Each structure stands twice: as structure tokens, then as C-alpha cells.
Amino acid sequence: MGTKERRQREIADRELLFLEAARDLIRQDGLLNLAMARIADRCDYAVGTLYQHFCSKEDLLIALATINEQNRLDLLRQVMAWDAPTRDRMAGLAVADTVFVRRYPEHFRLVQFAYTEVIWGAASAERRRQSLEAGKPIGELVAALVTEAVERGDLEAQGLKPNEVAMGPWSVTLGTHNLVHTEGVLEQYDIRDPYRLMLRHVHSMLNGLGWKPYFDPSDDAALDRKIEQLCSEVFHDLDCG
Amino acid sequence: MGTKERRQREIADRELLFLEAARDLIRQDGLLNLAMARIADRCDYAVGTLYQHFCSKEDLLIALATINEQNRLDLLRQVMAWDAPTRDRMAGLAVADTVFVRRYPEHFRLVQFAYTEVIWGAASAERRRQSLEAGKPIGELVAALVTEAVERGDLEAQGLKPNEVAMGPWSVTLGTHNLVHTEGVLEQYDIRDPYRLMLRHVHSMLNGLGWKPYFDPSDDAALDRKIEQLCSEVFHDLDCG
DNA sequence: ACAAATTATGAACCTGATTCAAAAAATGAT
DNA sequence: ATCATTTTTTGAATCAGGTTCATAATTTGT
Structure with a gap:
């Protein structure tokens, strides 16, 4: 039953995706202008999904x-x-x-x-x-x-x-x-x-x-x-x- | 005409008052919980007055x-x-x-x-x-x-x-x-x-x-x-x- | 005592983080 | 393949707290 593992991996990948997007945005617009909605946007996910990974x-x-x-x-x-x-x-x-x-x-x-x-x-x-x-x-x-x-x-x-x-x-x-x-x-x-x-x-x-x-x-x-x-x-x- | 000077002094004093209140609040509740409204409150001034001293x-x-x-x-x-x-x-x-x-x-x-x-x-x-x-x-x-x-x-x-x-x-x-x-x-x-x-x-x-x-x-x-x-x-x- | 100018007020506004009910997708038993 | 159940995603609604600004109060100058 590798489905669960795959899912696990996908989740982990997505977390990395979010973090890389955050990093890019920080480099681009500065820490000051980092907004959760923008991170989610850039990854084509809803903010709610982002909050599944990070509680704040x-x-x-x-x-x-x-x-x-x-x-x-x-x-x-x-x-x-x-x-x-x-x-x-x-x-x-x-x-x-x-x-x-x-x-x-x-x-x-x-x-x-x-x-x-x-x-x-x-x-x-x-x-x-x-x-x-x-x-x-x-x-x-x-x-x-x-x-x-x-x-x-x-x-x-x-x-x-x-x-x-x-x-x-x-x-x-x-x-x-x-x-x-x-x-x-x-x-x-x-x-x-x-x-x-x-x-x-x-x-x-x-x-x-x-x-x-x-x-x-x-x-x-x-x-x-x-x-x-x-x-x-x-x-x-x-x-x- | 010392009125203007007195006023000046009062303003400066108030600025210090605000800053000391902020310091107290930080010591008491941590930087994390510092809120502008609370600083103003503690000094018995309105927030607007606080913003007369500090633009943010x-x-x-x-x-x-x-x-x-x-x-x-x-x-x-x-x-x-x-x-x-x-x-x-x-x-x-x-x-x-x-x-x-x-x-x-x-x-x-x-x-x-x-x-x-x-x-x-x-x-x-x-x-x-x-x-x-x-x-x-x-x-x-x-x-x-x-x-x-x-x-x-x-x-x-x-x-x-x-x-x-x-x-x-x-x-x-x-x-x-x-x-x-x-x-x-x-x-x-x-x-x-x-x-x-x-x-x-x-x-x-x-x-x-x-x-x-x-x-x-x-x-x-x-x-x-x-x-x-x-x-x-x-x-x-x-x-x- | 009064008009003009200055200053103080705090409710309303605004931004952006966070939530959560509804919708969509995945799962698994038949 | 179908459908009930569970899990996941969604984004509009909510919330918090910073900021503004029309109004009220006070001060100044005459």
C-alpha cells in the first residue's frame, strides 16, 4: 500500500514548495512585505492549504x-x-x-x-x-x-x-x-x-x-x-x- | 514668552512617558504583546495622541x-x-x-x-x-x-x-x-x-x-x-x- | 469674552492573518 | 463502476490590531 507513502511525500514536497516560494518572495520583496496570501497564490494553492502546513x-x-x-x-x-x-x-x-x-x-x-x-x-x-x-x-x-x-x-x-x-x-x-x-x-x-x-x-x-x-x-x-x-x-x- | 517652551517641554515629557510605558509593558507582557492602544491607555491618552509622537x-x-x-x-x-x-x-x-x-x-x-x-x-x-x-x-x-x-x-x-x-x-x-x-x-x-x-x-x-x-x-x-x-x-x- | 488656531479624541477604517463551513477529491467496500 | 465515508482543499468571512481623521476640546491672541 504505497498510496499513503506517496501522499506523505506529496505533502512534504508541497511544504518545501511553500518554503521555497516564501524564500523567493523574501528575496524579491523583502521580509517586510511577506504575506501569507501571496505565498499561497504563487504556489496556486488556497491560503487554507498553506495553514495546513504552518499554523501561523x-x-x-x-x-x-x-x-x-x-x-x-x-x-x-x-x-x-x-x-x-x-x-x-x-x-x-x-x-x-x-x-x-x-x-x-x-x-x-x-x-x-x-x-x-x-x-x-x-x-x-x-x-x-x-x-x-x-x-x-x-x-x-x-x-x-x-x-x-x-x-x-x-x-x-x-x-x-x-x-x-x-x-x-x-x-x-x-x-x-x-x-x-x-x-x-x-x-x-x-x-x-x-x-x-x-x-x-x-x-x-x-x-x-x-x-x-x-x-x-x-x-x-x-x-x-x-x-x-x-x-x-x-x-x-x-x-x- | 515661556508658554511655548513649557508646551515644548510638556510634549517632550509626554514622549518620554509613552516610551517608559512601552518599556514597562514590554517587561510585563513581552514584546510580542505590545499594542499601541495599550500604551496609550496606560498613559491615559487616546491612541491619536500617541500617533502624534510616533508615526507607527x-x-x-x-x-x-x-x-x-x-x-x-x-x-x-x-x-x-x-x-x-x-x-x-x-x-x-x-x-x-x-x-x-x-x-x-x-x-x-x-x-x-x-x-x-x-x-x-x-x-x-x-x-x-x-x-x-x-x-x-x-x-x-x-x-x-x-x-x-x-x-x-x-x-x-x-x-x-x-x-x-x-x-x-x-x-x-x-x-x-x-x-x-x-x-x-x-x-x-x-x-x-x-x-x-x-x-x-x-x-x-x-x-x-x-x-x-x-x-x-x-x-x-x-x-x-x-x-x-x-x-x-x-x-x-x-x-x- | 470671543474667534482662530492648535491639539486631543476615539470610533471607523483598513490591512492582512487566521478560521471554518461548504465543496471537492480520495478511499474503500460492494 | 457505484456510492457512502473520510480526508483534503477552498476562499469568503471573521478577527485583531494598527492607523486615520472628522469632531470635540483646549489654548492662544485680541
Whole structure:
């Protein structure tokens, strides 16, 4: 009795269809102008059908952020599987984010909004659970890398748990994404290439954490080489700017 | 003819009244449940009057975030005026934020929301201008500190402009505030004292930037002493946790 | 004390999210 | 293939809350 399964698959496909339509609309008209009716329209379904999948607009936004995070996870996994020193992989995770931003320009803006009390709180409990669940592997990935670095002698944990160490670079990247998406700020402070700067600052922090081998953040050519290497060895097919 | 001035003052006072009511309501019922009618109610004014001050709800949110930032600026200025090495003052700025959070628990959550495309884009151009304007002194303050540090030989800029250096610690603190306000995340990664960790990571980054004198981030007692010192010498009257 | 100008009011309006009764489609037993 | 039953889809109606604006109240100037 494959009918039920087919149906199941169709439903899942439709959910994806809605989310992709939402993504398109956000890219096209901005998050500000996203309307449920328009998403349904674009997919030639009635709004009621859309509500069969998402119990509210907020719910849909969390769902969208969540599948994006899953795509991001794929990228991070590739970096993790890279045959390179722990430090290069750690820095590589930040590079992966810059690549991801090019592919999903709206993602971190959406994240900033979606994980706000207002949106998060209005999503369904189940959806929130899924979202947290989807985030778990990312945390584990980074924690595993920290653990490996400690084991290999590249890093001293100095009393911090892996997650606590990870929170350092994490806050740098998250903070940067935020600054990038806060209009007017970069212009005001005349910061031209925030993501390049992010990579430098990540390296400064890794240096500060004593994560070996030391890397000179002011060596632009070396940074270029690292990025180039990662892109050719890991992101074969992707736009590395 | 002081009548006009008095009137002016009354208007300004009322604006503050509205903003404080909004702040109270946010603390009480959450940003999610903030309603314009309720703000007006609580102040015993009609909604129309509220709209005489703020052309939209988003406008009000930006205004609230802006006056909060001005209060934050006061705190940061105190740190800047502290008679201490540049590095202590830099780290002190982060400590100031932790103090500020205790006083205005909703602020960074509000900021995260308000500076989102959706809210920012719906506020009036004038309000946005004011908000950027209000943020300027904070940037200048930090930039001035970086410049001073370079002049005193505490720090090598290594080709970065003051603002670009400042973006390092800035992203760490901003990122941390974000993590703190993203529900479920700290629990999931079992991070108990994010702001303490933030201070450690700020120090790691300052070490990584080569900002002298070196400070051992794993020395808990030393960190406590620094915090204690700042609180007694600068924040006499404030709750330093 | 009065006309003109300013300001405050809140019911009505409007937008867009959400619901739900009715219609359509799918299922499955005969 | 037919029909009763169940499931799914539909979109007009409802609802919530932000916003407007004609009217009322107040202030100002003479």
C-alpha cells in the first residue's frame, strides 16, 4: 500500500514548495512585505492549504530558517571532513558562512528576525522543537572539533567545556552577521568588507585562545591562500567570491 | 514668552512617558504583546495622541531602542573617563554592557528586533536618522579608545582603522547578546553564565589583537578583581551583580 | 469674552492573518 | 463502476490590531 507513502511525500514536497516560494518572495520583496496570501497564490494553492502546513506566519518563518540551517549544516560538515589541521577547519567554518551568505543572502537576516522573542514565541511548540533539534548537530560539530583540537594538543581548554570555547568564534560570526544586516551601521563606521574583517577577527580570537598553529591575521596574502585552499579542496562547486 | 517652551517641554515629557510605558509593558507582557492602544491607555491618552509622537509602532520601537542606547552611552562614557589603562577600559566597556543588561533586561532583545529589516524599514526616515545619530558617539568613543591605545603603544593597529579594530570586540558582545536572547540555545549547549564567558572571550580577542598588557582569561580570580575594581571605582551606585 | 488656531479624541477604517463551513477529491467496500 | 465515508482543499468571512481623521476640546491672541 504505497498510496499513503506517496501522499506523505506529496505533502512534504508541497511544504518545501511553500518554503521555497516564501524564500523567493523574501528575496524579491523583502521580509517586510511577506504575506501569507501571496505565498499561497504563487504556489496556486488556497491560503487554507498553506495553514495546513504552518499554523501561523511565524511558524513558517521558523520553518524556513530551520531548513536553511540544515543546508548550512551540509556546508559545515564538508569543512569538518576536510583533511586539514583543526585550526584551519575552525577558521574554515567561518569561511563556510561567508560562502553560505552568498548562496542564501537572506538567511542571517531571517535568523535575526525569526529567533526574536516575537516570532519565536508565536511559532508552534513543535516547530520550535524541530528548530532546536536541527541546530543541535551544528553545535555538536563544533564541539567535536574543539575536543579534537584539545586531544591533538592544538588547544588548551583551560577549564572551558567545548561548547564554551566554541561560543567565542560563534559570537564573533553571529555578531558580524548582525552588524552586516543592521542597516546604516557599516556605512556609518565606514567598514567596507565586513566578512573579510570577520575572518581576521576570528583568527585573532583563535590566536587569543592559543589555538595552534598561530596565524598572523594581518597577513592578507596568507589569508587569501587559506581561503583559496579551502575553496578548491572543499567547495569545488561553490562560489567563493 | 515661556508658554511655548513649557508646551515644548510638556510634549517632550509626554514622549518620554509613552516610551517608559512601552518599556514597562514590554517587561510585563513581552514584546510580542505590545499594542499601541495599550500604551496609550496606560498613559491615559487616546491612541491619536500617541500617533502624534510616533508615526507607527515600528517608529516607537526604534525610538525606545534609541533612548536606551543613550542611557547605555552614559555608562560607556563613565568607563572611558576611568583612570585606567586602555586595555582595562576596553574590557570595561563589555562589563558595562553586563551592568546595563541588569538595568534594562529587555534592551538587547529589543535591539535585535528593532534593527531588523522589518522594523527598521517601517520606521520613519527621520527616526532612523536620529537612531543612527545616537549611535555615532558610541562608535566614536570606542574608536577613540583604540586610537589612544595605539598612541600609547598598547596596541598595533596592523593596517586596520580604529573602527575595524573595534568591530572585533563589538561582534563578540553583540553576538553574545544575541545568543542570550535566542531562546533554548544556551540551555541546549549547557552554557550557564554567558556574560561571564563573554568577558573571557573579549579578553581572548584582546590578547589575540595583541592589546597590552596580556591578561590571562582563565584566571577567574583576576577577572573578578577587575570587575570588582571597575564597579567600585566607576559604577559606585550600580548593581554589578 | 470671543474667534482662530492648535491639539486631543476615539470610533471607523483598513490591512492582512487566521478560521471554518461548504465543496471537492480520495478511499474503500460492494 | 457505484456510492457512502473520510480526508483534503477552498476562499469568503471573521478577527485583531494598527492607523486615520472628522469632531470635540483646549489654548492662544485680541
